[in-house]
Amino acid sequence: MIEALWGLLPLLAGLGFVLGRRRAEQLAAEGDVSLNSLPQHYGQFVLLWAAGPPLALLLLWALSGGTIVEGWAAASLDASGLLGVDQRADHVLSEVRGGLSSLDGAALSEAHAHVERTLDRARQVLGLSVAAGFALLAAGGLSWARSRVTPGLRARNRVESALRAGLFLSSCVAIATTIGIVGSLLFEAIRFFGLVSPAEFFFGTEWSPQTALRADQVGSSGAFGAVPVFAGTLLITGIAMAISIPVGLMAAIQLAFYAGDRARAWVKPLLEVIAGIPTVVWGAFAALVLGPRIRVIGESLGLDVASESALAAGLVMGVMIVPFVSSLSDDALNAVPRSMLEGSLAMGATLSETIRKVMVPAALPGIVGAFLLAVSRAIGETMIVVMAAGQAARLTANPFEAVTTVTVQIMMLLVGDQEFDSAKTLAAFALGLTLFFVTLALNLAALSFVRRFREQYD
Amino acid sequence: MTSSSDPQRLDRADARLRRRYRAERLFQASGVAAIAFAVGTLFLLLGTVVYQGTGAFVESVAVLPVALDAGALDPDGDRSPESLARGNYASPVREALRARFPEASGRREKRALAGLLSVGAEYDLRDFVLAHPEAIGTTVERPLLLSDDADLYVRGDVDVDVDESDRKVSDAQVAWLDALVARGQVERRFNRRLFTSGDSREPELAGLQGAIRGSFLTLLVTLLLSFPIGVAAALYLEEFAPRNRLTDFVEVNINNLAAVPSIVFGLLGLAVLLNFLxxxxxxxxxxxxxxALMTLPTVIIAGRAALSAVPPSIREAALGVGASHVQAVLHHVLPQALPGILTGTIIGMARALGETAPLLMIGMIAFIVDLPTSPTDPATVLPVQIYLWSDAPERAFQARMGAAIIVLLGFLVVMNGAAVALRRRFESRY
Structure with missing residues (x-):
């Protein structure tokens, strides 16, 4: 029924437009007054009033309808007295939602049947009232707006300010997203820190969330010391940076100062291709091609290498970030005034001396900004480490061992169905919050570096 | 500086100069090496993917005469589709193989013999009989799909020198397959199933259709949300926004969102879209x-760049002949900027197509056989399918994964090519 209402919206809009325009044309033809705006503006004015409020109602229903219906069912179940002592309405509801209509026990299936009945009724009643509201709003808006159409109505200004408001609201989606991210992460993380103290989380050295499956198990609280996870992240990020910073910077220098136009025309797109390859493909490469090779090479050298090693993940991640570093460094180097390069060359310095002693120091803030952004990229990268770095939380600096990272743990804790009140699930949000703020700080720092650098030469 | 004629000094200067030039060459060589390293890794990646993946585009079938016995295939005897659908197709397939190798005796040998063929052989036979009910009662030559392990052997990917217990294909199966190949009864043909069927537990039956549809539906939703909202936000920020704190705050937000790790968007989806809504x-x-939330910053930033590239003279000319601000922007500036905005949007879509982590968080990792038809059906997407197959224990899935990567990269090449073509076609003419 509600779906049909969505289908009615365009019709309603078209009807509003036609009625409004025709009314305006009529008015213009009748009297010898001239219209304030073009007839189509009156059409748009009526269209907005006819379709806008019903659209808002439908959106509201799409966002909150499910919650209202289930709230109704839960309340009615609580009142019905069908619940057993150890049963909770929301559990029954989620079982019904999952299609598990009858488990064992008569009281249980009674409760389930009750929930299904109330859900149906609530959907029917609320659906009907939404449809009635829709009709009321549509008819009311249409007739009211049509009656407002007079030659003196500044229809174009009305329509344009409505449009501006729409544009403004669209730009606020970014703010809403940020609020949503911070809000949801904070909310769940605070719940987590109610179960596990922040001190234990940030300074504890044992991470084994998997033991927290059942409340009656021994050691059921789990261990949520995230230091090994942070250490693993740092190790892999360090390896990635050890690859991407020198390679990226040297590639940028080569492209900016040495390469001819033809070489540049070939190499630049190739570097962009590296950045465009999905991380899951890099991850498959690291896990299935590079990991086993590194292991074979390591064993031939007498080293003990795990097949999921920090080295494989870090290496591939480093290569993936190279184009990022090189293009940002390239920008920084190109922003240095040409006169500095020429001055140094004229003094008799070779090109490499000029680059090392003049250009790079002059571009340093921009380059450091690029490095910081690259670090933030590496910390937040997920698929490569999920596929190639393993899941064991080990406190080690040995790149040949399997380590785990913040992103891998978030993934492992949340993939699959989870109850939302266990410390295990909530821990993922605490990790996510940490990740968000660390990358945010890195980005802001990078931005301020770049900005300081710009002021220097502008 | 009087002793330019001092030979010792000249020698020292020469030596120093040589050293400096050597450093120069070394520096340049290291730059070349850096680029070679990055590009070489790229080619290694592409090479291994193509090497691994091309195998999955071909499947192996054994062409054998199959006796279509009416009693087994048509239990009601009326040739109706309902009756044919309930027929027993396993036994004709099994019998065809046994007739070819009557020497196989005993339970274990018979089972090993049946293991040469995939269950897909039965499904194919059923499809054939449903399409040609008149063939019942006759014996027809039908291609019967080989199982993944037999297929690997036919391809030459199984090392027969390994001890029998360490490989999936037994010595007896090797002998049967060799006999089939020697008589020309094994055919290799294009694997259409890869593009027409959904995921499966059997590697030889697994296809990409489900993932491709899932990716298409997901990207459709992304496009429908991020394009209008992104264009509207870019229009507002570039053309209408007053210079104040709020505008600055919006801009800072957009720039930050562009750098937030994708997995955090997954957490947002899980907490707000799934659990709250x-x-x-x-x-x-x-x-x-x-x-869409993830690509929005990309679209907005590209949109603003395209809008600001439109020369002010166009805006001013429109205002000069009496257009309102909104009319000038919507009728004149936006159409000029649209190609640039579209280019940015396509690039954003290409990035969204390759994104995996946030989709895993919202449960698109489930094993789904049915093909999704609407945006609310459970589905998976191409990159997630790659992740799932990379994790599968059967060796044949690795070839499937390679094929999936080739398909994904193919889509990306097409999308980026379209973006480049669009940019070329409508490059600014001012």
């Missing part, structure tokens, strides 16, 4: 919303 798990709708 109660939207369905694993659905392209939710995946599309999450990816």
């Amino acid at each position: 109660g939207l369905p798990r694993s659905a392209p709708l939710v995946g599309g919303i999450v990816l």
Whole structure:
């Protein structure tokens, strides 16, 4: 029924437009007054009033309808007295939602049947009232707006300010997203820190969330010391940076100062291709091609290498970030005034001396900004480490061992169905919050570096 | 500086100069090496993917005469589709193989013999009989799909020198397959199933259709949300926004969102869309919303760049002949900027197509056989399918994964090519 209402919206809009325009044309033809705006503006004015409020109602229903219906069912179940002592309405509801209509026990299936009945009724009643509201709003808006159409109505200004408001609201989606991210992460993380103290989380050295499956198990609280996870992240990020910073910077220098136009025309797109390859493909490469090779090479050298090693993940991640570093460094180097390069060359310095002693120091803030952004990229990268770095939380600096990272743990804790009140699930949000703020700080720092650098030469 | 004629000094200067030139060459060589390293890794990646993946585009079938016995295939005897659908297709397939190798005796040998063929052989036979009911009662030559391990052997990917217990294909199976190949009864043909069927537990039956559809539906939702909202936001910020704190705040937000790790968007989707709003798990709708929020900054930034590239003279000319501000922007500036905005949007879509982590968070990782038809059906997407197959224990899935990567990269090449073509076609003419 509600779906049909969505289908009615365009019709309603078209009807509003036609009625409004025709009314305006009529008015213009009748009297010898001239219209304030073009007839189509009156059409748009009526269209907005006819379709806008019903659209808002439908959106509201799409966002909150499910919650209202289930709230109704839960309340009615609580009142019905069908619940057993150890049963909770929301559990029954989620079982019904999952299609598990009858488990064992008569009281249980009674409760389930009750929930299904109330859900149906609530959907029917609320659906009907939404449809009635829709009709009321549509008819009311249409007739009211049509009656407002007079030659003196500044229809174009009305329509344009409505449009501006729409544009403004669209730009606020970014703010809403940020609020949503911070809000949801904070909310769940605070719940987590109610179960596990922040001190234990940030300074504890044992991470084994998997033991927290059942409340009656021994050691059921789990261990949520995230230091090994942070250490693993740092190790892999360090390896990635050890690859991407020198390679990226040297590639940028080569492209900016040495390469001819033809070489540049070939190499630049190739570097962009590296950045465009999905991380899951890099991850498959690291896990299935590079990991086993590194292991074979390591064993031939007498080293003990795990097949999921920090080295494989870090290496591939480093290569993936190279184009990022090189293009940002390239920008920084190109922003240095040409006169500095020429001055140094004229003094008799070779090109490499000029680059090392003049250009790079002059571009340093921009380059450091690029490095910081690259670090933030590496910390937040997920698929490569999920596929190639393993899941064991080990406190080690040995790149040949399997380590785990913040992103891998978030993934492992949340993939699959989870109850939302266990410390295990909530821990993922605490990790996510940490990740968000660390990358945010890195980005802001990078931005301020770049900005300081710009002021220097502008 | 009087002793330019001092030979010792000249020698020292020469030596120093040589050293400096050597450093120069070394420096340049290291730059070349850096680029070679990055590009070489790229080619290694592409090479291994193509090497691994091309195998999956071909499947192996054994062409054998199959006796279509009416009693087994048509239990009601009326040739109706309902009756044919309930027929027993396993036994004709089994019998065809036994007739070819009558020497196989005993339970274990018979089972090993049946293991040469995939269950897909039965499904194919059923499809054939449903399409040609008149063939019942006759014996027809039908291609019977080989199992993944037999296929690997036919391809030459199984090392027969390894001890029998360490490989999936037994010595007896090797002998049968060799006999089939020697008589020309094994055919290799294009694997259409890869593009027409959904995921499966059997590597030789697994296809990409489900993932491709899932990706398409997800990207559709992403496009429908991020394009209009992104264009509107870019228009507002570039053309209408007053210079004040709020505008600055919006801009800072957009720039930060562009750098937030993708997995955090997945957490947002999980906490808000799934748990708070109660939207369905694993659905392209939710995946599309999450990816739209992720691509929005890209679209907005590209849109603003395109809008600001339109020369002010166009705006001023429109205002000069009496257009309102809104009319000048909508009728004159936006159409000029549209190609640039579209280019940015396509690039954003290409990035969204390759995104995996946030979709795993909202449950698009489930094993789904059915093909999704609407944005609320459970579905998976191409990159997630790659992740799932890379994790599968059967060796044949690695070739499937390679094929999936080739398909994904193919889509990306097409999308980026379209973006480049669009940019070339409408490059600014001012």
